[in-house]
Amino acid sequence: MARGDLLCPIDGEVLALPIYVRVGEAGTDTEVGDHIHMGITLNATCVNGHTWRTRETFQIERLA
Numbered sequence: 001m002a003r004g005d006l007l008c009p010i011d012g013e014v015l016a017l018p019i020y021v022r023v024g025e026a027g028t029d030t031e032v033g034d035h036i037h038m039g040i041t042l043n044a045t046c047v048n049g050h051t052w053r054t055r056e057t058f059q060i061e062r063l064a
Contacts, residue, residue: 008046015044015052035061 006015030036038058045051 006044008048008050008052010050011046011048013046013048013050015046030062032062032064035059 007013008015036059038060040054040056040058042054043051044054
């Protein structure tokens with residue numbers, strides 16, 4: 001598995017670990033083959049105080 005850092009687009013400093021991660025629909029009971037849409041919001045800040053928010057929605061499918 002590779003490891004990478006998120007860099008601040010303004011100054012190139014490493015963005016800190018997530019301050020807040022929101023996962024939607026966690027714990028939804030599904031059958032094998034069903035899927036859910038999981039929304040994630042990630043806030044991260046570099047040492048110079050620049051804060052960034054990433055939002056994405058994933059579709060995940062239960063395999064077992």
